[in-house]
Amino acid sequence: MQAFYMLLVFMVAAGIVAVEIKDLLAAVISLGAVGFGVAIMFIMLQAPDLAFVQIVIEILAVVFFVAVILKTTHEDETLGRGYTKDDIIPILGFSLFALMFLYLGIKAMISLPSFGNPLMKVASYYIENGLKEVGAGNLVAAVILDYRGYDTLGEATVLFTSVIGVLAILRKEGRKK
Amino acid sequence: MVVVLGSLLLVLVGIYAILTKKNVMKIVIGFALMEYAINLLFAMVGFKKGAVAPIITSIPPKHNFVDPLPQALVLTAIVIGLGTTAVMLAFALRIYDKTKTFDIDKLRRLKG
Amino acid sequence: MRGMTTIVKTITRIVIGFIFVYGCYIVLFGHLSPGGGFAGGAIIATSFILSRLAFGTTEKQEKNTTVVSSIFESIGGIGFLSVALLGMLFGFYYFQNIISKGIPLRLASAGHILPANIAIGIKVGAALLSIFLGLASTKYIMRD
């Protein structure tokens, strides 16, 4: 359990660094640290599939971020110029929102089943019958490609959509002259 | 319980970046943080003490398994997150290309 | 994109084949061990991205690669969709797993999961490569 706490503290700290640091490249590296923290967390949560995907996706996300930053600028010129009157509303709004969110979230979490004892109403069916009905040793694969294969079609389509979207936004000229 | 609270805090860090930061890239980073945090929270939901990863290696299976369903859902959510981050980065790249700044105060329409 | 130094190029030459084969392994054994189409496809995409980063590309290569990868992406998408439709045409329901289940814990088991993983692997690999090329290429390649 201690490892969980240490990792979480590390991740929150790295997240704050990522948000507050002036150099954007360093911010992206901190974001990468959070991502790898999440991957380690997935291993500790007994989710090797997720850890795999998280590590690879994390690397790719950092590559994408770095590609964009190298083509634009390193520096976050908006930091360190002090607060003006216009900044009060978002900060106040965020504080109000954060208080409400934490209050409701903590109250909700207390009434959830405790950590480490999931209900597993539907999932116990998958565990009992997954191998027999689907024939896959990896139950996560059985769920994503058979029991909920339609979700995976949707997920692949989201990726397809975002590729077409990226290519569409990166066109040189929007309108014909 | 405290563990889940940690990931909620990480969600808040992301929202903080999205709502109060003035830099386009910082907003994108905030979204990435928020996605990680929600994925983590979702994966924690399925954890079971003393159980192992839901992969059957011998018949009949010997062990007690953790919940495989949240893992499948988080897998989907991670890939969706990467897709949206990529589209956002493309927007950021083109905005810089057109205006030579990441500062949303200097962009005309992004206020409010 | 410009290439990198000799050290990087040499190391890349050694490593890149292993990364590619490892990605293929992850895709093919997705129903038996951790991994699957998404993780494997992403690893395959990283191998291509590594070669682009290390050796550099010309504008023409970037353009050709984008065209090829967008074709592969569509092929992957249609492949996955046809796996789904197979169940509808030859079985009763959309996405029904009608291919024989085989002996559990062998490579040729679990019905349509293996072909679906392969289709997803192709699609995800091509998709991530396209995103990378779009974001990192020297010029805006997408004239049309």
Added chain:
Amino acid sequence: MKPLVPLFVVIPLGAAFLIPILSKVWRRFSEIIGGIASASILFLSGYFLFNLRSGIVYPVGGWLAPFGIVFVVDKLSVFFVFVIALIWFLSYLFAINYMDRYTGGWKFYTLFSLMHAGMMGVAITGDLFNLFVFLEIASVSSYALVGFSVEEEGLEAGFKYMVMGEIASLFILLGIAFVYASFSTLNMADISLSLASATKNAVYYFVFALFVFGFSLKSAAFPFHSWLPDAHPAAPAPVSAVLSGVFIKILGIYSLSRIVFNVFGLSRANAPGIFNILLLLGILSIIFAGLAALVQRDYKRILAYSSISQIGYIIAGFGIGNIWGIIGALLHVLSHAMGKGLLFLTSGSVVYRTEERDIEKMAGFGVRMPWTGYSYLFGMLSLSGIPPFIGFFSKLFLLIGAVKQSMYGVAVIFVIFSAVTFAYLLRIENKVFWEKTVKGFSDSPFLMVFSMVILVLLLLVSGLCFSHITKEFVKPAAEVLLRGVLYAKDILGGI
């Protein structure tokens, strides 16, 4: 009929996957494939609309309800599916000519088909996580389409829209995580049963707040509307028509009403507070956006503010909560989809010829475009509630609902803001189509005019046989919502 259900998603998805390959063979293939897909979907949804007797539950992959994903096609989803298919088909026809002005044709048609697939997926799914996935498909493609012009305006509006939309999506995902943690199931019917038997603890309220926040952000109701007046005008006109006409309704209104009525099982009788909040949101949207539209100068921005105001009518109709209010809201979904779709198409037609959107500068430009001018006139009459168009009857039902619930103040606001709607739409009519100063424009190409004329005819015909439409299609849909948790029994019992 049951084996045909997956085709609603498969056809547009297949078209989207085929377009990138085949457009490399011949450029026009992209338009042809998308056109065939949209026409066949329109035909299929019409067939379902007229022949569906009771709901259909289709287990994907043969896995039954709580274990696999199910498609649920009942009277409510089939109504929304038909509205999507209709507007999509007509804006597609419009787009074939309109998109000549833009580069990157096949990307546009791919994204447009993907957006359609996403909306269809949301409308027919019976699973909460699946709803999230298809909502993301529709949203991501709409972000890219808003920025499709790749000019400064489109990019900034697209980015802002994306920030707001992604916050909403992530909150919905967080809500799903909490739902799964406390009930360990994702099927909407199953969740509804679990919710009915569970005590109303903090999870219940937290999840409800997350969902209402997320979906009302998607539907641009009053405090969360700020992205819409930027995003919808920046998109190409056919995309604006789809976004304003059906997109915000299917992602926001349909999902919200499904969750409020059928999953949480709320009704005015057992949760008056929540319904009053909905009513308040609706009324504030009507008032605020109606007044804001009066002072705008941009053709498409006026229409965008008007969309927020009309969405307010729909939400207020649900907030009234009796059968008349809900019938009025659903009828208004239809009438606003056709009316606002038509008005955005006319804006596209004017912009196509003039490249100008400021109504002060384009005085008289429309006078040489008689088809566009008269289409605008009829669309305006319908939206502001003049008989015999369908817009009159939808507002009439909303009024009856408010009066039956003895909410006379609400009824008065409905009437006053109908007049305000007329006022701001008349400003465009006056400036653009009536003043005769400039000459030398001819009307738009055939397909653009054709889709506008069809919409005008539909507005008129549906207005003339409104009683038939209400009795056959809208009232059964409203009854699905009012059945509340009995929905769960229908689904799990396999209907």
